[in-house]
Amino acid sequence: MKVAMIGAGIAGLSCARELVSSSISVDIFEKSRGPSGRMSTRRTQNGSVDHGAQYFTARDDRFIQEVQKWIQADIAAVWKPKLKVYEAGVWRDSQSQEIRYVGTPNMSSPGKHLAKDLSIQHETTISQLERKDGKWHLRCNENREITASYDFIVLAIPAPQASALTKDVDARVFDTISPAQMSACWTMMANLPNQIAADFDAAFINQEIISWICQNGSKTMRQGNIWTVHANPAWSQDHVELSKEDAQAQLVKCLKSLGFNCQGAEISMHRWRYASGGLKNSIGFLALPDIGLGLCGDWLNGGRVEGAWLSGLEMALAVKQIKR
Template sequence: MSAGIAVIGAGIAGLACARRLHEAGHAVAVFDKSRGPGGRMSTRRGEGWQCDHGSRYFTAQNPVFRAEVDRWQQAGVAAPWPARPRVIGNGPMHEADPSTVRYVGTPRMTAPARLLADGLDLAVGHTIVELCCDDAGWQLVTAEHGPLAGRYSAVLVAVPAPQAMPLLEPIAPALAGLAGAARMTGCWTLMLRYAAPPPLPFEAAFVNRGPLRWIARDSGKPDRTGAECWVLQATAEWSEAHLEEEPEQVATQLLDAFAELGGPPPAAWSAHRWRYADSRPGRTPGSAWDPALGLGLCGDWLAGNSVESAWLSGRALAELVAG
């Protein structure tokens, strides 16, 4: 007999899905290839510094997600970020929409994901490479540990579209087609450390010219500690064109672009390449569930390319599965 539900991916979508199913009384096991939960809600830490190098912030428009963010705030894992981003390019520098409330995880961006994961059966360091089904149910095969012993009545895939497609193609062509219709692009991120705050006229900025799309004083976010840190993120187009370059080459070009905007050379830097960061969905069903197969899909790439859409996608899939 198969028992329980497997969720592949411990980003916000997978965790929201697993948490809702857990609350509904289902036995849920979550698997992720990384060292911890969060996906792109990620924080890099080094000696005396930390920097959110994935998701920049999140907003809450949907009332159900607003209630979830309220819960996060009450738990102390999220707070409004009072920075007022500027817009650079396409005319004089000006303030972005002041009515937008932006939130961040506290004391780092991973905190909401860790709250969602609390109490769940989470296995990290498990890269799922194959799904097999027999009379006992679904079995997961990993790159690190081979076939896993457990069997599951359902498998819910909450990973980027290019990673979901090869898993689903041999067993669920329609779901694989959804993944194949989405285009995901990469993003180069540069984390800069300084001895003192740079003398810039903004703490965050959207950039509409050159290779940069986002600049922010990460150490200015609520409850941050450690060295003065800024984050630079490149545009999807520039990142895709330079995806295979060495970090040193990428850093030189992004630091040059930052210097043109007044940014001084950092005391130290680190680079991170997100191979799958942004999505351009081919279709946007929010989530997908095949009850006959016991297979489902969720993720921001199915719902709108944001933390909020990822959470809503995972939640929607859980509701479909729970019936």
């Protein structure tokens, strides 16, 4: 059996690893230059900074075991931030007892680790799927021909991107994707040379444009004074078409109102168009053996890194069943 995997985020990588461990051949196609998707890291002039997923949690035994392997391989560590909550003008300590993990030296490390020895074609954006004589054929945007054909195709990409690729494929795919709602996230990475050390590492901000702020240097194996600032999903979605400059101006204004000194700030912006959300009622993954197609990703499984990894794993177990 030959499988095509669209997307090298955590879900696609987890699925591909499990398939390859059972000697199933997998070709991965990824539109970005590297693996990891939304669990990734941006290089700025002031150093690297996690601009997508900030940390992850582990509740399911299978993911707990996986994270232990990551810790042993030195690509993840427990992160114990001094956490605050800001609401209605008042700062308080967070009471959260959650165990939080981060990738080391940065959030893209687990993804890079999972990607090792897999066949990945980067900078390849799949633009069309066609099923002919029981096989899948793919086209990409980059003016390159994909000559191989596939028995099974897995779309490990956010719901709106999966929707664009499967418009006329099958009513069951449409019915699964259409209720999914995903929101954007405007992200600001700010080096704040004049901000004196804050008495917290990260904070959940309520009822403001900003919903999360984190000093990247507080995480294991990071340095520097770069803060990652996330705008809340509703505001980000409502303002998804703002220019970077306008989004930055609004986030800086909010950051100042939280007491930060933004004088001399060096700022980069990133817009995640499909950052969070998905199906209200999780189904884990979707496998359609009769047409050789599957969907996996965080949006089918409660969101978050753990949900993505588990969705990929369960998708792979379903494909292995089909092969038997």
